[in-house]
Amino acid sequence: MSAGVHPSTGALVLTHPEVDPSPPTVAGRLQSALGPYPCSDEVNRCIEEVRDLEADNxxxxxxxxDDHVLRMSVARRLRRARRAGEALEDAVDEAIELLEGRCGPWGAVR
Structure with a gap:
């Protein structure tokens, strides 16, 4: 097992020597294609730009x-609130009917 830094996110990555944890990035493929040969500053700047773009992506x-998870969470809470509101409305309606004498003590209509 070895440790390294993910090329686009900068996160620490633990790897097994025989398993590559993530697909190669474009910047990584560029770097591999150039091999051990020295590159001009311009080429190195381009590779860094590609890395930055991948990290932004x-x-x-x-x-x-995260936005999707947040929207789904809010939607679930709104549905729960609606159900609670409907249950409260049903209880209020039943209480009014009971007070007005239209229901028996267990909600049965007379």
Whole structure:
């Protein structure tokens, strides 16, 4: 087992020597294609730009997932509130009918 840094997110990654935990990034593939040969500063800047773009894309994807989770959570809470409101409305209606003498003590209509 070895540790490394994910090329686009900068997160610490533990890897098994025979298993690659993530698909190679575009910047990683560029770097691999160039091999051990020295590159010009311009090429190195381009590779860094690609890494930055990939990291931004990863962040946007995570934010979109967080936004979706938040929207679903709010929707669930609103549904629960609606059901609670409906239950309260039913209880109030039953209480009014009971007070007006239209229902028996267990909610049966007379």
């Amino acid at each position: 990863d962040r946007r994807r995570m934010l979109a997932q």
